[in-house]
Amino acid sequence: MRKLKADPKGVLTGAHYLDGDFAIAEGSLAAGCRFFAGYPITPSTETAERFAERIPFVGGIFIQMEDEIASITALIGASWGGQKSMTVTSGPGFSLMMENIGLAAMMETPLVIANVQRGGPSTGLPTLVGQADMLQVKFGSHGDYEIIALSPDSPQECFDLTIKAFNLAETYRVPVFIMTDECVGHMHEKVVIPPADQIEVVERKWYVGPRQKYLPYKPDKDLVPFMVKAGDGYRFHTTGLTHDERGYPAINAEAQDWCVHHLVDKITKNAPKIIDYREDQTDNAEIVVISYGITSRVSVKAVQEARKAGIKVGTLRLVTVWPFPEDRIKELAKKVKAFVVPEINLGQIRREVERCAFGRAPAIGVPHCGGWVHDPDDILKAIKEAAR
Amino acid sequence: MNEIRFSGYGGQGIIRCGLITGKAVSLFDNKFGTMTQSFGPEARGSACSSQVVISEDRVLYPYITRPEILVSMSQDAYEKYEPDLRADGILIYDTDLVRLKPARGQIKSYGVPSTRFAEEMGNRIFANLVMLGFFTGISRVVSPEAMKKALPGLVPKRFLELNIRAFEKGYDYGVELLAKEKEKPQKELKPLKNQPLPDIKKNPPRKAKQ
Numbered sequence: 001m002r003k004l005k006a007d008p009k010g011v012l013t014g015a016h017y018l019d020g021d022f023a024i025a026e027g028s029l030a031a032g033c034r035f036f037a038g039y040p041i042t043p044s045t046e047t048a049e050r051f052a053e054r055i056p057f058v059g060g061i062f063i064q065m066e067d068e069i070a071s072i073t074a075l076i077g078a079s080w081g082g083q084k085s086m087t088v089t090s091g092p093g094f095s096l097m098m099e100n101i102g103l104a105a106m107m108e109t110p111l112v113i114a115n116v117q118r119g120g121p122s123t124g125l126p127t128l129v130g131q132a133d134m135l136q137v138k139f140g141s142h143g144d145y146e147i148i149a150l151s152p153d154s155p156q157e158c159f160d161l162t163i164k165a166f167n168l169a170e171t172y173r174v175p176v177f178i179m180t181d182e183c184v185g186h187m188h189e190k191v192v193i194p195p196a197d198q199i200e201v202v203e204r205k206w207y208v209g210p211r212q213k214y215l216p217y218k219p220d221k222d223l224v225p226f227m228v229k230a231g232d233g234y235r236f237h238t239t240g241l242t243h244d245e246r247g248y249p250a251i252n253a254e255a256q257d258w259c260v261h262h263l264v265d266k267i268t269k270n271a272p273k274i275i276d277y278r279e280d281q282t283d284n285a286e287i288v289v290i291s292y293g294i295t296s297r298v299s300v301k302a303v304q305e306a307r308k309a310g311i312k313v314g315t316l317r318l319v320t321v322w323p324f325p326e327d328r329i330k331e332l333a334k335k336v337k338a339f340v341v342p343e344i345n346l347g348q349i350r351r352e353v354e355r356c357a358f359g360r361a362p363a364i365g366v367p368h369c370g371g372w373v374h375d376p377d378d379i380l381k382a383i384k385e386a387a388r
Numbered sequence: 389m390n391e392i393r394f395s396g397y398g399g400q401g402i403i404r405c406g407l408i409t410g411k412a413v414s415l416f417d418n419k420f421g422t423m424t425q426s427f428g429p430e431a432r433g434s435a436c437s438s439q440v441v442i443s444e445d446r447v448l449y450p451y452i453t454r455p456e457i458l459v460s461m462s463q464d465a466y467e468k469y470e471p472d473l474r475a476d477g478i479l480i481y482d483t484d485l486v487r488l489k490p491a492r493g494q495i496k497s498y499g500v501p502s503t504r505f506a507e508e509m510g511n512r513i514f515a516n517l518v519m520l521g522f523f524t525g526i527s528r529v530v531s532p533e534a535m536k537k538a539l540p541g542l543v544p545k546r547f548l549e550l551n552i553r554a555f556e557k558g559y560d561y562g563v564e565l566l567a568k569e570k571e572k573p574q575k576e577l578k579p580l581k582n583q584p585l586p587d588i589k590k591n592p593p594r595k596a597k598q
Binding site: 015186189297300372373 | 447
């Protein structure tokens with residue numbers, strides 16, 4: 001892993017008025033992404049449009065593929081070819097990508113996928129907000145594996161977290177997801193893009209040793225194996241089958257044990273370095289509101305009202321939703337009376353909070369099926385009830 | 389905090405109005421401006437709208453609930469969105485395209501023949517800029533300098549001058565109208581107390597359905 005300064009060619013330094021989708025495109029270009037393959041789907045299309053518009057001036061490739069399956073497969077190829085690559089999608093497109101998300105995880109391929117969540121299931125609400133893919137992103141493909149998922153709450157964070165997503169993907173050789181939503185994706189706000197020399201970007205660990213000794217899946221000290229660029233003269237094999245350090249199929253229980261543990265450990269053992277959350281006034285809080293994405297902003301409105309009413313409320317905003325800040329929730333569960341978890345689904349992360357709280361404090365959900373953001377009054381009501 | 393809704397029919401540049409206003413307050417007036425907009429079929433023909441929330445602090449709730457300023461550039465949009473306007477709000481409309489219903493509450497209405505002015509300037513495509521100028525002059529929620537600074541990048545370069553002229557035309561008309569209003573004796577305002585506010589639960593803020 002090498003830390004570098006961003007290539008100024010891709011950085012549109014200055015203050016802009018952008019929506020979240022555009023900010024993701026700018027973030028990817030600033031992070032050094034030069035390959036984008038995608039299939040248009042509301043509400044994520046603007047990212048693809050902006051990338052396609054900008055990439056001729058930056059230098060790189062944009063391909064509109066025949067569908068989402070092809071898109072993610074192209075990303076895997078481009079990533080092994082040495083490029084930072086990304087795609088955006090939503091709802092049904094995300095479901096189509098699932099099989100090859102597993103392939104990317106199995107092949108330990110760094111890539112970034114933004115899911116601008118809309119209401120589901122199926123075609124659902126193409127133009128309206130949802131947050132109901134939060135478990136799918138972690139468990140959607142078959143088998144045991146780990147991924148990283150981030151959740152921006154504003155166009156500015158769409159830009160910042162897209163850079164972070166690429167840096168994490170390159171550091172850990174893993175698919176990283178930007179789990180934003182239609183509301184943030186289509187919301188215009190001020191986005192400040194810093195000068196290129198103030199943006200830190202990370203490049204994956206390239207192998208430089210003798211050719212005959214390269215092993216594409218031999219974990220380094222940080223558990224992340226080295227990569228080589230296709231075409232640089234190294235011979236390697238990679239596969240979706242269970243494999244050994246050489247990348248050759250090894251179809252037996254021992255190899256499976258090593259392979260799957262490696263995929264999972266790489267993230268879980270590095271989790272303290274990956275996990276990012278923002279807390280406010282949790283020190284003496286009776287109630288802690290846990291939320292992410294657009295819901296975290298709406299809930300602050302409810303929290304302000306609750307504080308006026310004399311309730312001690314803190315907030316914990318998940319910046320990385322996966323890996324989940326398990327230890328922090330466990331600590332808080334010992335001190336607080338209850339957690340309140342508003343989200344635009346029927347309780348996906350609430351259940352995770354409940355699991356971590358381990359019966360020490362209840363996790364009260366404020367469910368919402370999607371199509372609109374929460375009425376802050378509903379969250380306030382839940383806080384008041386929890387405080388009673 | 390100001391909640392503003394621009395409305396009209398798809399193609400009039402309604403969403404552009406929201407973008408220009410949002411950009412102006414966020415980048416040049418040093419405030420927070422969050423813009424959301426209609427999506428789906430209505431943005432391409434029927435009544436559509438864009439919403440801007442302007443605030444001194446970070447905008448937490450991105451949508452508008454009870455707009456205090458409604459800009460209407462078509463009859464459909466006026467009828468669809470007028471019931472959400474606050475009873476003490478401001479209605480800004482195109483005099484040739486919107487026929488007003490009897491006044492409600494203490495709503496103040498200001499009209500401008502924006503499409504006609506734009507046609508006089510050579511092309512009705514500038515109607516939204518005339519309207520934006522008028523809106524800026526009447527509402528005072530954003531400075532005219534910021535609005536003009538926000539235009540480059542949001543209107544075609546070769547028409548920038550004409551767009552600025554259209555904006556100024558509307559702005560001057562608005563400022564004059566306000567000045568005239570001040571000279572006139574104030575109409576006695578009815579008390580608000582007994583007038584029911586529209587029920588937000590029954591009339592939730594609308595957004596595109598597809």
